[in-house]
Amino acid sequence: MASEHHTTVKEPLIHITKNAAMPFWKGLLIRATAVVAAFLFCSLLAALFIGANPGEFIRAFIEGNFGGGAWSLARIRIWELIKGTAILLIISLAVTPAFRMRFWNIGAEGQVLISALASAAVVYYGKGIKQEWLLLVLMLIAAVAAGIIWAAIPAIFKALWNANETLFTLMMNYVATLSVAYFLVIWTKDKNGSSSLGELQRGHLPSFGNTYLVFTIIVLLTTAFMFVYLYYSKHGYEISVVGESQRTARYIGINVKKVIVRTMILSGAICGLTGFMLVAALDHTITVDTVGGRGFTAIIVSWLANFNPLIMIGTALLVVFLNLGAGQLATTFRVSNAFPDVVVGIVIFFVIGCEFFIRYKVHFRHKNRHAAGAIHSGSDHGNDQENAAPAPAIPDKGGKLK
Amino acid sequence: MKIIEFLLSALAIGVTFLYGSTGEIITEKAGHLNLGIPGIMGIGAACGCAALSVMIPAGADPLLPAWLIVIIALLATLIGGALMGLLYSFLAVTLRSNQNVTGLAMTIFGTGLTKYIFNALEKKDASYLRALPFFRFPFNNTSSALQYCGILVFIGIGVAIAASLILTRTRVGLHLRAVGESPATADAAGINVTRYKYIATIIGSAIAAVGGLFYVMDYQGSKEAYLSVEAMGWLSVALVIFSLWRPYLSIIGSFVFGAMFILGSYLPSFGVIIEPTIIKMLPYVVTIIVLIITSIRNRRENQPPASLGVSYFREDR
Numbered sequence: 191m192a193s194e195h196h197t198t199v200k201e202p203l204i205h206i207t208k209n210a211a212m213p214f215w216k217g218l219l220i221r222a223t224a225v226v227a228a229f230l231f232c233s234l235l236a237a238l239f240i241g242a243n244p245g246e247f248i249r250a251f252i253e254g255n256f257g258g259g260a261w262s263l264a265r266i267r268i269w270e271l272i273k274g275t276a277i278l279l280i281i282s283l284a285v286t287p288a289f290r291m292r293f294w295n296i297g298a299e300g301q302v303l304i305s306a307l308a309s310a311a312v313v314y315y316g317k318g319i320k321q322e323w324l325l326l327v328l329m330l331i332a333a334v335a336a337g338i339i340w341a342a343i344p345a346i347f348k349a350l351w352n353a354n355e356t357l358f359t360l361m362m363n364y365v366a367t368l369s370v371a372y373f374l375v376i377w378t379k380d381k382n383g384s385s386s387l388g389e390l391q392r393g394h395l396p397s398f399g400n401t402y403l404v405f406t407i408i409v410l411l412t413t414a415f416m417f418v419y420l421y422y423s424k425h426g427y428e429i430s431v432v433g434e435s436q437r438t439a440r441y442i443g444i445n446v447k448k449v450i451v452r453t454m455i456l457s458g459a460i461c462g463l464t465g466f467m468l469v470a471a472l473d474h475t476i477t478v479d480t481v482g483g484r485g486f487t488a489i490i491v492s493w494l495a496n497f498n499p500l501i502m503i504g505t506a507l508l509v510v511f512l513n514l515g516a517g518q519l520a521t522t523f524r525v526s527n528a529f530p531d532v533v534v535g536i537v538i539f540f541v542i543g544c545e546f547f548i549r550y551k552v553h554f555r556h557k558n559r560h561a562a563g564a565i566h567s568g569s570d571h572g573n574d575q576e577n578a579a580p581a582p583a584i585p586d587k588g589g590k591l592k
Numbered sequence: 593m594k595i596i597e598f599l600l601s602a603l604a605i606g607v608t609f610l611y612g613s614t615g616e617i618i619t620e621k622a623g624h625l626n627l628g629i630p631g632i633m634g635i636g637a638a639c640g641c642a643a644l645s646v647m648i649p650a651g652a653d654p655l656l657p658a659w660l661i662v663i664i665a666l667l668a669t670l671i672g673g674a675l676m677g678l679l680y681s682f683l684a685v686t687l688r689s690n691q692n693v694t695g696l697a698m699t700i701f702g703t704g705l706t707k708y709i710f711n712a713l714e715k716k717d718a719s720y721l722r723a724l725p726f727f728r729f730p731f732n733n734t735s736s737a738l739q740y741c742g743i744l745v746f747i748g749i750g751v752a753i754a755a756s757l758i759l760t761r762t763r764v765g766l767h768l769r770a771v772g773e774s775p776a777t778a779d780a781a782g783i784n785v786t787r788y789k790y791i792a793t794i795i796g797s798a799i800a801a802v803g804g805l806f807y808v809m810d811y812q813g814s815k816e817a818y819l820s821v822e823a824m825g826w827l828s829v830a831l832v833i834f835s836l837w838r839p840y841l842s843i844i845g846s847f848v849f850g851a852m853f854i855l856g857s858y859l860p861s862f863g864v865i866i867e868p869t870i871i872k873m874l875p876y877v878v879t880i881i882v883l884i885i886t887s888i889r890n891r892r893e894n895q896p897p898a899s900l901g902v903s904y905f906r907e908d909r
Contacts, residue, residue, distance in 0.1 A: 353887035364876045372869040486696045493693045528707030535701020546687035
């Protein structure tokens with residue numbers, strides 16, 4: 191290191207400090223700029239690789255989400271948008287309380303899937319139950335119980351022996367996926383060859399108005415509940431304290447172990463409710479892809495909303511909007527149906543990147559100090575990686591990919 | 593003979609996990625839980641196969657000799673993986689974003705882009721598949737003796753041994769482990785924390801990417817292989833826990849995982865009838881058990897790096 195040879199203090203080019211309080215609107219403005227920049231970047235990529243000009247790009251996003259022209263189609267599309275948002279939102283709500291206490295539960299995928307399996311199992315094995323309402327109640331109980339078990343196991347081991355919850359919940363996801371695969375094999379054994387369960391004839395949640403209306407209302411109620419629970423209840427306060435500092439929590443008499451297990455039980459219960467709704471109200475069947483990666487996307491949605499249930503409505507809507515729009519684009523231009531994932535990924539990278547400029551402040555080397563320190567530090571950037579930090583407000587991370 | 597076929601096949605599939613877990617161990621030793629490994633392995637496979645399909649045009653002879661084709665494909669894979677690692681490091685190290693979120697976004701993006709690239713390659717008759725025999729041990733060998741183990745199997749084991757030696761026997765390895773255990777202490781001792789994190793993540797991602805190429809080109813060797821790369825990536829993350837963050841243990845672990853992974857399809861020929869999906873659950877269940885036992889025993893050397901998952905900001909108190 192060249193800097194060891196001289197005694198002058200080297201002033202780094204860029205100095206980063208925490209940004210304690212940024213006005214809400216300013217943070218929102220930075221995030222919005224990032225989303226718009228990401229959107230422009232994606233439209234550039236679309237123009238380069240699939241030959242969609244910006245007009246066609248925007249039209250695909252409008253058609254994919256709101257339909258084009260005819261009201262009948264528009265209504266279907268808008269309900270699809272609402273349905274997608276609602277599913278993603280409720281899973282995001284489920285993971286949020288644990289995240290607020292820095293318990294990195296990435297097992298929502300498995301918790302929802304195992305609950306859906308439990309619901310489907312009640313329908314499959316409960317042929318003797320004559321009353322439809324009893325069947326539905328049993329499905330709900332089974333689903334919530336399964337979700338709670340799947341969430342509580344890692345939580346108990348975390349609370350008692352500090353087992354790494356991220357890795358534990360990750361593994362539980364695959365046990366759940368393979369359990370579904372196993373039961374599908376058993377249930378479809380006599381249906382020579384086909385491994386798909388087909389539509390379950392019973393256990394349909396009654397619907398009025400639109401098919402997705404009941405589901406949407408339940409999700410909105412859950413959102414309101416979660417907001418009140420996290421911000422205006424004693425439990426919510428305890429969760430926040432545990433998240434800030436476990437030592438402080440212990441000092442003021444909070445039973446940290448109890449809070450961890452209790453919060454994960456709540457997470458699991460909401461995942462259970464989601465799994466029940468997926469089977470009883472939406473899909474009426476189960477496959478290994480019933481959750482389809484939304485358990486992972488939900489983690490990002492929750493984080494993007496800064497773990498605030500109300501903002502989460504917006505972030506969930508954004509992700510689903512991108513997915514449907516990019517999906518439409520992929521259909522129109524006959525490219526891979528994996529294209530939406532690429533678009534969502536890029537937008538998330540931009541938003542993740544912009545969070546830095548909300549949480550931290552970047553100071554450049556002061557002018558007159560710069561003149562004094564220039565002799566020694568001007569050419570000696572080698573041992574300061576902070577130089578890699580970008581100067582512009584919106585980092586062009588997408589550019590790095592190419 | 594069935595048993596030998598089984599063991600060789602377990603070794604071969606295990607190497608996919610070995611590449612992934614060796615790469616992930618190096619990254620985690622620097623304190624970064626990179627959940628983007630499934631995406632990175634996919635991108636690695638996609639870059640390698642894209643390079644292959646350029647060198648082997650559809651319906652024509654390969655443009656280059658076999659050994660050169662393999663080396664160039666490997667380079668493309670390494671570069672693809674390294675770029676993904678660079679993206680992750682930029683977000684998680686320089687911009688200090690949440691590691692779980694960054695990693696999962698990498699997986700969503702990576703698996704999406706992988707499918708996109710492979711779909712494009714399929715339109716060109718998937719000509720990369722014709723390079724399959726090139727990956728057999730002495731280039732373009734079709735003899736049955738080594739039909740399960742191509743050259744990448746041996747390279748993979750070599751890389752794991754090298755990573756093990758570097759981590760435990762060299763100053764660089766010591767510094768890297770210090771960065772992962774306590775970045776503030778390492779920083780105070782004059783170790784450039786950011787540089788170590790960057791280099792470890794980039795090298796780790798490049799190594800993991802080779803696992804993707806190996807799985808698609810060598811082990812699986814079919815048109816649909818790319819669809820299951822993601823599952824291989826998650827198994828690699830599991831293997832890291834199973835092998836207690838030690839590359840030399842993950843050589844054995846990868847073989848065990850490989851055996852458990854393929855056991856389901858071999859059991860009928862050994863005269864045992866169990867549903868294969870139950871057997872496929874074994875690697876995950878065993879990993880959970882290992883995780884539980886190590887946390888109950890709470891031996892310092894069997895734990896994950898202390899700062900795993902926590903971004904380092906020098907001015908934090």
